[in-house]
Amino acid sequence: MRIALLTEGTHSAAQRGDGGWCGRLVEGLPEHEFRLFRLVRGDRPADPTGVRGLKGLQELPMWGCRAAGRGPSLHRRRSYARAYEDLVKALVLPGERALFGPGLYRLAELAAEDGALPAFLASGHAHRVLERVWRSPGADTAAGQPLVRDVLVAADLLEQCLRPLSAPWYGTGPAGLGGADLCHVVGGGPAALPALVARRLHGVPFVVTEHGLHLREQYRSYRTAPYRWPVRALLLSFFRLLAEETYRLAAVLTPGSAYDRQWQQRCGGDPERTRVVYEGTPAVTRPAAGPEPAAPTLVWAGALEPGRDPELMLHAFARVRAERPEAELLMYGEEGVPGYRAHCEAIAERLGVAAAVRFAGRPKAIADAWESGSAVVFSALAQRSPRLLADAMLSGRAVVATEVGVAREVLGPSGLLVPPRSPQALAAACLALLGDQERRARLGLAGRLRAQERFAVEPVVSAFREIYLELVSRYPAFPAGGGEAARPFARPAEYWVAGAVTGTTGEGAARPEERGAAGPFARRAGDRGGPVVPAMAEVG
Amino acid sequence: MVGPADPVRELIEVHRELCEQAVDVLDIAAGLEDSGIGPAGAAAYRHTDVFGLAEELSARVARRPDGPGDPDGPGGPGPVARRSRRAAAALTAAAAHLVPVAVLAVGGASVPVAAAAVIVGAVVLTLATGRPRWSRWPGWAAAGYGLGAAVLLAAVTAGSVPLGAAAATAAGSARWCARWVRDLGRGHLGAAVTMAEFRARMRPVLPVAAVLQLALTGLWTAAALALTPGAPHGPDGSAAAAALSGAGVTAWAVQGCAGLALLVSAVLAHAGRAALAASVVLLAGAGTAALLLPSAQTAGRLVCAGPLALLLPYAWLLLGRPGAHRARPAG
Numbered sequence: 001m002r003i004a005l006l007t008e009g010t011h012s013a014a015q016r017g018d019g020g021w022c023g024r025l026v027e028g029l030p031e032h033e034f035r036l037f038r039l040v041r042g043d044r045p046a047d048p049t050g051v052r053g054l055k056g057l058q059e060l061p062m063w064g065c066r067a068a069g070r071g072p073s074l075h076r077r078r079s080y081a082r083a084y085e086d087l088v089k090a091l092v093l094p095g096e097r098a099l100f101g102p103g104l105y106r107l108a109e110l111a112a113e114d115g116a117l118p119a120f121l122a123s124g125h126a127h128r129v130l131e132r133v134w135r136s137p138g139a140d141t142a143a144g145q146p147l148v149r150d151v152l153v154a155a156d157l158l159e160q161c162l163r164p165l166s167a168p169w170y171g172t173g174p175a176g177l178g179g180a181d182l183c184h185v186v187g188g189g190p191a192a193l194p195a196l197v198a199r200r201l202h203g204v205p206f207v208v209t210e211h212g213l214h215l216r217e218q219y220r221s222y223r224t225a226p227y228r229w230p231v232r233a234l235l236l237s238f239f240r241l242l243a244e245e246t247y248r249l250a251a252v253l254t255p256g257s258a259y260d261r262q263w264q265q266r267c268g269g270d271p272e273r274t275r276v277v278y279e280g281t282p283a284v285t286r287p288a289a290g291p292e293p294a295a296p297t298l299v300w301a302g303a304l305e306p307g308r309d310p311e312l313m314l315h316a317f318a319r320v321r322a323e324r325p326e327a328e329l330l331m332y333g334e335e336g337v338p339g340y341r342a343h344c345e346a347i348a349e350r351l352g353v354a355a356a357v358r359f360a361g362r363p364k365a366i367a368d369a370w371e372s373g374s375a376v377v378f379s380a381l382a383q384r385s386p387r388l389l390a391d392a393m394l395s396g397r398a399v400v401a402t403e404v405g406v407a408r409e410v411l412g413p414s415g416l417l418v419p420p421r422s423p424q425a426l427a428a429a430c431l432a433l434l435g436d437q438e439r440r441a442r443l444g445l446a447g448r449l450r451a452q453e454r455f456a457v458e459p460v461v462s463a464f465r466e467i468y469l470e471l472v473s474r475y476p477a478f479p480a481g482g483g484e485a486a487r488p489f490a491r492p493a494e495y496w497v498a499g500a501v502t503g504t505t506g507e508g509a510a511r512p513e514e515r516g517a518a519g520p521f522a523r524r525a526g527d528r529g530g531p532v533v534p535a536m537a538e539v540g
Numbered sequence: 541m542v543g544p545a546d547p548v549r550e551l552i553e554v555h556r557e558l559c560e561q562a563v564d565v566l567d568i569a570a571g572l573e574d575s576g577i578g579p580a581g582a583a584a585y586r587h588t589d590v591f592g593l594a595e596e597l598s599a600r601v602a603r604r605p606d607g608p609g610d611p612d613g614p615g616g617p618g619p620v621a622r623r624s625r626r627a628a629a630a631l632t633a634a635a636a637h638l639v640p641v642a643v644l645a646v647g648g649a650s651v652p653v654a655a656a657a658v659i660v661g662a663v664v665l666t667l668a669t670g671r672p673r674w675s676r677w678p679g680w681a682a683a684g685y686g687l688g689a690a691v692l693l694a695a696v697t698a699g700s701v702p703l704g705a706a707a708a709t710a711a712g713s714a715r716w717c718a719r720w721v722r723d724l725g726r727g728h729l730g731a732a733v734t735m736a737e738f739r740a741r742m743r744p745v746l747p748v749a750a751v752l753q754l755a756l757t758g759l760w761t762a763a764a765l766a767l768t769p770g771a772p773h774g775p776d777g778s779a780a781a782a783a784l785s786g787a788g789v790t791a792w793a794v795q796g797c798a799g800l801a802l803l804v805s806a807v808l809a810h811a812g813r814a815a816l817a818a819s820v821v822l823l824a825g826a827g828t829a830a831l832l833l834p835s836a837q838t839a840g841r842l843v844c845a846g847p848l849a850l851l852l853p854y855a856w857l858l859l860g861r862p863g864a865h866r867a868r869p870a871g
Binding site for chain 1: 560561563564566567569570571573574575576578580581589591602603604605729730732733734735737738861862863866868870
């Protein structure tokens, strides 16, 4: 199968080590052809992807300065302005949300015809359209009317967010999204725009995988962004509507945790089409940590910042130390906020536990950090990603965590959960573990087994093998032709697998060139000249 | 123990700022989750999930506008710093533009010296215009500006050294006026509510700057002529009156054109139209040089004044657009 992986280059998970998540997926499914379509930052050179075995790599600079280009001609400018007006109406008028999709696709069609979209969005015409709609009666400006500078800033940000619409990726050739059997969006957000357009233009279905929701991260990062309220409201409205459109049209959603799934369903994700696929980690093959240290030691790991609440850990540790004076605390992690480490040290000093607390900075290997303690403690106020928790569980040490975010589903019965912001509860849990060697060992083993089962790489790969096959089997070969209703499973799944078809095959397996003539290529090539029809009806 | 009748009220007090600044329910939900409220926490407030709790908070707390001191990026320099920067830029520009004039004045009016003045002036002006880190001139536009300005000043100086010195000083005042226009534009950009209001605020700015620049150019010219040692004395002994009447109408027109061309060029460069900014000076230089030849008087006048007549209204329209006043896009 030809699969287009769409991702944003800044997405941290895709960048780590040997290609990260995408790299493991591509390596695990050698029977499919993967092409990576990446949105990268325009103002600095992109990092290498690190993904081996790709058929092709295409990049589009996003963010930063706009590439030079001409605006639309006079008579086309009106079409552009109308489409842009629809889009802006959807963003600021609560009653016009439904215009988002039509406006977006219309802009994409116009951009595909003459490529003048970025220049139009940066022009004074677009600014005027934006201002007129934004200041029209009924617009949502509960906490402030937009000023001229807000219009300019919002127009710039929208232009950058909409750059994927004018990407040169929508051809039907083998290197275009139209020539792919399905798109796999990793990370959501603007990376889903090409998939939405490809679905619209060519009927290519798409899967969305998110580890840590893009939308939620936008809400969090815009809170500290240097923009006024109206700009924040407009841009977050864009991201929310984009997420809703993406979730509505995605053939399959694969959030990285049940916690993320809740958010997706809140934004219109269909539970029927949602399947939680945990992020696999190569750490499952790591041996369990060795013997415990002699002194009862608690290990804490994470960035030193208020959200991770190291203060709670210190307060709880003071209580632990009152009961067990020989206990020690190891705090791993670098400062997330400047000066926060000194703040934590001052608290330790004030609580009288400074002698027993060691701030160890960044560990050489994360496994060493877990090994240096008898039990691992997470005191965070929010736990959005299961990554660190799973890694700690894989060490075979017992884990205590505050019950926030993903902690409950990841830890389950194999660890202790305490309410956040409660030093008494955390101290009681730590004392219970430190005082019971047998329980510690039992919980540690249970946690390790649970994490090995859920966070292995192989289940991720096999999940997507299934998802891909199931997906293409639901998308029939000739949706537009003949007028007869599309029948699911009209062709066996193997029909779509572009694997090695060697000489002596049976009746069912056609040679690649025949498949090429009758397969999805032919359909899409035929569709191209006609009017753009809404994507085919989903069946099954 | 019996809890308070309305437990959410305490939560509202804790998260009031979050709720007042939130853009929608999901924003509040994300904020609540960041502060450690999960499904269990929401259950304490009789809600099934955080979203329900966020909806209640959103309904009970009204949105409130930002404070007035809200930034559009980190605040720029204060008024005093801006004033001193304007003065520094004007002095540097005047000094750089005096280089070709000085070469010609020292070497005497001959073709090789004029060529040397043009070359040295072009190099110095290109470096002074395009080199600084904050410059908005691309390299080739800076080179075009340098060449044009050097030709212009050399041609004016070839006619009369005091006039050349006055034109070079006028380049300094042009830089000052352009910066004044830019600072004023940025100020209005921060304060204007609608684009129409912004346009209305910007309408008188360029005319005022042009009149100011013309007046300053006239002042420099008159001063230069009056201070020249060998100037003829009039019947009443006044050097100034004689000097003013001594210079011909064409010379005064050339001075005015040069001053305006330098102003328009600096204004256009600040608005991000470096190519136009370079070409207006190049054309003015070519026109002034043509005026030195007796056979090309009409063409010289046309080339000098024509582009100016077109670009001055264009710059005026351009300054009415808010987008022309920004250093770089957001994001």
